[in-house]
Amino acid sequence: MKYGFLIALSLIVTAAPAAVRTWTEAATGKKIEATFVSATGQTVTVTVAGGRSFTLERARLSPEDQAFVQQQLTTAAAPPAATANRKAKDRFEDVKKLTAEDIPVSGLAHPALAAVDAAVVQFMVEKGVPAVTFALSKKGEVVHDRAFGWADAGLKTPLQPGVKMRLASLTKPVVKAAIQTLVAAGKLKPEDRVFELLELAQYKEAQGCDPRWSKVTLQQLLDHQGGWDREAAGDLTTRSTAIMALFRLKTAEIEPMHVVRYGLTLPLDFDPGAKESYCNYGYILLARVVEKISGQPFIGYVQSSVGQAAKASSFSLSRTDARDRQPDEIWYCYHPEYPQEEVPLTFRTEARDGAGVLACTAADYCRFLETYWISGQVRAPGQRASYAFNGSHPGVTAVCAQRADGLNYTALANRREGAPADWNGDLRKLIDTALETVAVQVK
Structure with a gap:
């Protein structure tokens, strides 16, 4: 040529x-x-x-x-204006100004944790968050399971415990745990190469792809070292316009494998293993590995392995459009909590399953934290360490922690300010500060 x-x-x-x-x-x-x-x-x-x-x-x-x-x-x-618009929708300007007295609170309460409840309410008032679920566990038992705010966008019906909320990136520790169950069963090895495992050479998009693709291992994906740099090159999992053009799809037709195949058309940003860069794409690949090796849909395997081991039965996949969600999943402060068909997001939620689309109750996520470390490894009874993880998604602020004092907590909120999200740190600080004075009273 x-x-x-x-x-x-x-x-x-x-x-x-x-x-x-x-x-x-x-x-x-x-x-x-x-x-x-x-x-x-x-x-x-x-x-x-x-x-x-x-x-x-x-x-x-x-x-x-x-x-x-x-x-x-x-x-x-368009992004400056579009981002400003999305941020406004994330902020959900039509939520009325909240006061602590306004916010209904219900559920199982540990008598020592009133200060933690007050911290969550403070966060909701300061940020204008209309719904939060919070749970805390110790020694394998959920001892505090609370629901704050409302079950509807009209702020009429008080929220009850047991509602499922989207986990955002708190999905990733669950993906890690699912991979580790397959490693423990002898079906996978950390050094296995994802290009071979998923037989990606069969797709036309792999023809002439970056040769470094063949070197990417499972462990590198788990460690965010696969070769994709979100900060330098952007998040390729959110490029719905390009994916739709490549496969001639409508937004609602994009599936996770379309995202995977689109990634084959792009050069890697660095040599696999050369550095660490937080990567949503790698976890979509890992979810495909779970499906390939287990022979089950991703959510089915999560439920039958990780969910069953943790006695956490509420894991499910969230949906972009409110009308498609399960009835026990909450509403979110962002589009598409609205009656139109088209989804005004830069990506399709369902297509990013392993990166952040699981939903469950706050109590069940605490049960997961009791059973698995955030690294995905099985947690032996009595083991203690200090780990924390955050999640952020349009309409979601999520934090969890495994504390050195043996407490585990999960807080899920149905609003964020936008991206990048700063509310995770604010919420965590309020909870941890409150726990400093009362944690020893939780037996």
């Missing part, structure tokens, strides 16, 4: 990456298979198989290519 219409690389404004497509020079009909990377008013940068980048003059491209580039630039220009 002759790249006669390529010009020197230049400094440009980056837009969201898209899928591999055919680019055509209008005058000669010459073609190139490449992935869109970024564009300016005059140029577009693309990446060919193997990771080599070229810059093309937009004026020399076919009308179809020029229209595609303009669409990408329009999308790239």
